[in-house]
């Protein structure tokens with residue numbers, strides 16, 4: 442059972458939608474044009490629509506034949522602040538904003554699935570279509586959840602699909618457990634006491650303190666967690682001083698922490714405070730840590746991953762479903778939905794298309810050839826997991 446025939450017939454139409462979205466990219470919570478087109482299309486196919494969920498999100502609801510469970514399918518709509526380096530006829534018309542993560546393709550595939558499901562209704566229960574804003578760093582999925590998403594549109598399970606340039610077109614990855622990392626930010630303010638650069642004994646040097654903190658923080662990754670559990674701690678900014686001959690009063694260290702396991706995350710947060718404060722105090726200064734949690738780790742649920750892998754095999758063939766793709770340290774806000782409901786986040790191979798660039802690269806482009814594959818997987822998730830009785 443390969444790509445659904447009537448969805449394959451939509452390829453040209455979906456390609457036109459995708460390129461139109463690509464030409465008119467919108468940043469987080471500004472997706473008004475995109476959301477308007479999505480909502481209008483859904484309504485034109487007889488789908489019940491709620492606009493403005495989580496600011497600019499859209500939800501469509503399709504009732505199948507007879508009572509049954511509810512499934513949520515999610516696509517993201519936002520673009521990135523990148524100047525596009527492609528020269529295609531559908532290049533961004535919004536200078537400095539670009540669909541460099543393929544959310545134009547995700548929105549299109551969910552629309553394709555919606556059109557098919559609304560026409561055929563060959564399933565039981567309900568499918569909720571979530572078109573979310575602001576995936577790129579501004580937690581649009583959380584905004585929708587906080588706006589009552591799962592109270593207003595109850596779901597027994599949720600699924601999301603992201604294109605993946607490192608996997609060949611025609612493949613789908615369905616991997617159990619943690620697949621993307623939690624992404625946290627931190628700022629450490631080290632306070633010393635300014636002095637003449639030639640007379641350090643009159644002051645407390647925050648740069649020396651900060652340097653030791655940078656080094657000691659690495660022991661959180663190398664010495665204080667299970668080596669088989671992944672984590673990264675990177676100090677990416679170290680700001681201090683403004684003159685050759687002045688020891689400054691303060692220094693700030695900032696960076697990112699990526700983890701897959703909540704216990705490791707807790708440990709790193711607590712350890713960072715202990716190390717920064719301990720070193721600073723020991724050297725006569727002080728340190729204050731501002732640790733901010735971002736997206737949680739994206740953790741696929743075992744049962745739903747098995748189900749999604751079976752469904753995907755029905756579209757692309759068993760040999761093209763990858764169950765062992767290694768996790769990535771990138772992060773994804775579908776994690777907020779997976780923390781609320783059982784589900785699975787799938788990767789859709791798109792390598793081998795006109796652009797081989799990775800996501801977030803100025804030469805990235807969504808591979809339109811995979812639109813019917815992704816739309817078929819989404820539609821089959823509904824039909825296979827909620828069969829008509």
Ligand SMILES: [Zn+2]
Nearest residue numbers: 542577800801
């Ligand atoms: Zn992205």
Ligand SMILES: [Zn+2]
Nearest residue numbers: 542543544603
């Ligand atoms: Zn993305």
